[in-house]
Amino acid sequence: MSGRLIAVVGPSGVGKDSVMxxxxxxxxDLALVxxxxxxxxxxxxxxxxxxxxxxxxxxxxxxxxxxxWQAHGLHYGIPEAVRAQVASGRTLLVNLSxxxxxxxxxxxxxxxxxxxxxxxxxLAERLAGRGxxxxxxxxxxxxxxxFALPDGLDAVTVxxxxxxxxxxxxxxxxxxxxxx
Numbered sequence: 001m002s003g004r005l006i007a008v009v010g011p012s013g014v015g016k017d018s019v020m021x022x023x024x025x026x027x028x029d030l031a032l033v034x035x036x037x038x039x040x041x042x043x044x045x046x047x048x049x050x051x052x053x054x055x056x057x058x059x060x061x062x063x064x065x066x067x068x069w070q071a072h073g074l075h076y077g078i079p080e081a082v083r084a085q086v087a088s089g090r091t092l093l094v095n096l097s098x099x100x101x102x103x104x105x106x107x108x109x110x111x112x113x114x115x116x117x118x119x120x121x122x123l124a125e126r127l128a129g130r131g132x133x134x135x136x137x138x139x140x141x142x143x144x145x146x147f148a149l150p151d152g153l154d155a156v157t158v159x160x161x162x163x164x165x166x167x168x169x170x171x172x173x174x175x176x177x178x179x180x
Contacts (some may be wrong), residue, residue: 001088002051002086002087002091002110003085003086003087003088003090003091004085004086004090004091004095004108004110004111004112005033005082005092005094005104005108005110005112006030006091006112006113006175007094007096007101007111007112007113007114007147008020008047008094008095008096008113008116009096009097009098009113009114009115009116009143010115010116010117011118011123011141011147012072012123012127012141012161013057013116013118013122013124013125013130014116014117014118014126014127014143014160015069015116015118015122015125015160015164015167015168016079016093016095016116017046018160018164019116019158019164019167019168019171020093020095020161022164022167022168023093023145023171023172023175024093026168026169026172027172027176029048029167030091030093031085031090031091031092031093031094032047032077032092032093032094033047033078033092033093033094034047034048034079035048035049035076035077035078035084035094035095036048036049036051036056036059036064036065036076036077036078036079037049037050037074037075037076037077038050038051038052038053038056038075038166039053039074039078039171045106046095052134053075054067056075056077057075058179059077060075060077062097063080064077064079064080064108065077065078065079065080066078066079066080066082066083067096067103067104067107068135069099070100071097071169072137072141075109076097078094078096078106080104082094082106083107086108086140091150093114094125096151097126098147098149098150100114100152100155102150102153105153107149111153111154112154112156112175113149113154113155113156114156114158114171114175115149115155115156115157115158116157116159116160116167116171117157117158117160118160118161119157119160119161120142122160123142123146124138124142124163127141128148129144131152133139156174156175158170158171158174168175
């Protein structure tokens with residue numbers, strides 16, 4: 001039996017965490033991958049395992065991650081245990097960086113990408129509202145918002161600019177096409 005890894009991508013502030021939580025609430029067979037991040041434990045946002053950069057490097061060197069990357073001055077890791085969970089039939093949602101997608105596809109051949117988008121003004125409002133970045137950092141994140149996905153990947157796109165329940169319903173319909 002084989003499951004599937006679903007990479008959720010999109011610019012900062014697009015609502016990836018909210019959409020994933022809504023999808024899991026609506027579809028109990030989905031589960032969320034908890035990332036390891038070199039971010040302070042009290043930074044807010046997603047539920048993650050905070051570690052120091054030195055500890056992250058030790059974990060990576062010991063083979064603790066099936067995927068790891070750097071973005072926005074932080075290190076991110078996906079636990080190696082995800083590989084066994086997918087192989088056992090689990091369908092997992094994971095928040096990934098667009099840059100790691102080709103490697104994720106090599107590691108997980110059935111990878112599906114859920115690309116979440118929103119208009120720039122919506123992103124700017126959400127980023128300012130979460131209070132984690134300076135005005136300059138927000139501007140840099142917005143400048144990256146329209147970066148394209150790497151070619152040759154299986155991706156579906158949903159816009160998150162209205163009620164969350166509507167975005168969740170559209171995302172689930174893309175992930176789970178009409179069932180007989």
